[in-house]
Amino acid sequence: MKLLINTSYREKNCYKILNDIKENDDHMVSLAKKEIKRCMGCCECKKQALKNFCVIEDDMLEVYTNMAKFDKIVFACPIYMNFINGTTKNIIERLNTFYMHPEVIKNKSIYLIIIGEMSEEENKETVEMITKYFESLTEFMEFNFKFLGYLSSGIIEEIDDIEKNNANYQEIIERIKNKI
Template sequence: MKVVALQGSPRKKGNTAKVLSFVEEELIELGHEVETIYLNNKNIKGCLACGKCKEKPETVGCVQKDDAPEILQKMVDADLVIFASPLYFWGVTAQLKTIIDRTYSFYVNYHMPGHASLVEGKRQALLLTGGGPYENNAEATVTAFGRLQKPHMSVNAGELYIGQCSTPENMDEGVKEKSVAFARKISA
């Protein structure tokens, strides 16, 4: 299976990166091909909502000249995409949200006959880290992610929230165990 992990944290060696590394190691151990895209180093502009991407629904089309089209194509070519982010004010980081907004180019005719998507049937998973508990913290992001699969016509492979994070060095063995179980679930 071809896996693309979108690392949305601005910290290259932070909590999200650490948890994602556990997931990636297990996926590789299971024989999957994994590519991680560190979004903070990419030039990704916000969606213009111009609709030009809808003119050729069989391709990832966008009038903007930035790194998004290449990333979006990798998402289309993947069997599984992992959206990884720390929680920032009850949502994903701006880095990840910007590429999510640009996935508007994946589908046409949402809520209408002829609804089609370039990622139809593909698996998508969400990995979140945060300082607080799940309740009143990660719920809204998990709900929003679950709604993303409708226009994408994709499969929600699963969500993992690792809360009470302080520093990557302070993560206990339980975090690794949860990460390994998550990797097995989303790749099954």
């Protein structure tokens, strides 16, 4: 049983790969059409344990409650401007509440699939930077982190299809499933 989170603004390549690794008992949360507001830095979550984790009322509640439910959480995140996109960063900042609710994420397994338009070789440094960033978060949130892989979806204005752009797509899907 795992939670699958699409952090892209579109239900396209990140969403597709999650659907393709999805098994019966898994649950998908797609943030493409959801509202994830920015952390406002009020630190109420650090002062007291909040019933809904955060004082901001938005779709982050669905993310928090599902993170609490599942022990395996898979993020599929797109690269925007050589880093994770804004929604992914917003979500991570909103996890600040786990100072007061460490049990929600402690010892859980967080998996990451990164998707961008450029080739794996071209995105080598960016992927390293993102995975290092996730690893650094485990120091204070105490979850286990595993990088599942990078896939190129092809140039956005031309190919924009992760399956067409990867001849061995089905093999990659099986490999990812076996790593979780």
